Amino acid sequence: MKIATVLRNDDYTREVEERLREKLSANQERTCRFVKDVSEHPDLVLSIGGDGTLLEAVHEYGFEPHYVGIHTGHLGFYADWRPEELDEFIHALNHITPLIAEYPTVQCRVTAAGVTTSKWALNELVIRNASLSTLVARVLINGEEFETFRGDGLIVSSPSGSTAYNKAVDGAIVHPSIEAIQLSEIASINNQTYRTIDSSLVLPKHHEVELIVKNPKIMLGLDREQAVWKDVQSITCRVGTDKVKFARYRKLPFWGRVRKAFITD
Numbered sequence: 001m002k003i004a005t006v007l008r009n010d011d012y013t014r015e016v017e018e019r020l021r022e023k024l025s026a027n028q029e030r031t032c033r034f035v036k037d038v039s040e041h042p043d044l045v046l047s048i049g050g051d052g053t054l055l056e057a058v059h060e061y062g063f064e065p066h067y068v069g070i071h072t073g074h075l076g077f078y079a080d081w082r083p084e085e086l087d088e089f090i091h092a093l094n095h096i097t098p099l100i101a102e103y104p105t106v107q108c109r110v111t112a113a114g115v116t117t118s119k120w121a122l123n124e125l126v127i128r129n130a131s132l133s134t135l136v137a138r139v140l141i142n143g144e145e146f147e148t149f150r151g152d153g154l155i156v157s158s159p160s161g162s163t164a165y166n167k168a169v170d171g172a173i174v175h176p177s178i179e180a181i182q183l184s185e186i187a188s189i190n191n192q193t194y195r196t197i198d199s200s201l202v203l204p205k206h207h208e209v210e211l212i213v214k215n216p217k218i219m220l221g222l223d224r225e226q227a228v229w230k231d232v233q234s235i236t237c238r239v240g241t242d243k244v245k246f247a248r249y250r251k252l253p254f255w256g257r258v259r260k261a262f263i264t265d
């Protein structure tokens, strides 16, 4: 089995990875070879750190490998294992056929200065004005005018991203078995002059939301990546054709994760 690791940049995480490498090298029951990058096509990518590390890992390695998260900080939403459980994890690797949980992504096409670029996110796309003034964007659903948004920004989240930034703006939590995207508002202006729906919208597969941007410069976030884009004409989002595959060696149902993360561990 070819294994790659992606680490959070701290000493404790590096120490956990070192321990894991030693244990896997001494593993008699299964040959594990560590690989360095995507060109070597790892079967399994181990993200050691937090949710942000996992987001980095999926953008580095893409849709081919299976992912496992080991959290070295507070409980991560995407991570299943704690550093004290490395022996248990290796035992599972040797003896258990994992369940593969496939998480939908957000797929987007950004048209700026006449050039269209394809992007994707596991958690969400976030759009804000690049300066402190309001973002203004026409919102079209399946090609039909829906509203004109004025406010701080808009989030288009995946189901697994629904518990991240989307949740902080009161969006709904969506189970990852539901192939959908969710459009949520960040501080919309609603008064006698301006009006938005002021609720999150959940769109099924094959539906499309298009944001026609009025600001000359916007800040575009895709998971951890953030950049200023100029002359953006439109951003179109739908459920991605590719999913991120997580190898689950033990049962940790989604609603259990939600409870552990937000109510009680």
Ligand code: NAD
Residues within 6 Å of the ligand: 050, 051, 052, 053, 055, 075, 076, 077, 123, 124, 160, 161, 162, 163, 164, 165, 166, 168, 223, 224, 261
């Ligand atoms: P970070 O270090 O600022 O951490 C953000 C927090 O979000 C961490 O506690 C992380 O564990 C949590 N998180 C990330 N993905 C999650 C998910 N799918 N479900 C539940 N919690 C999740 O940033 P980071 O670690 O680089 O993570 C990037 C993510 O931060 C973005 O994708 C965005 O969702 C989130 N974010 C949240 C807010 C907010 O809640 N107000 C604001 C900005 C960004």
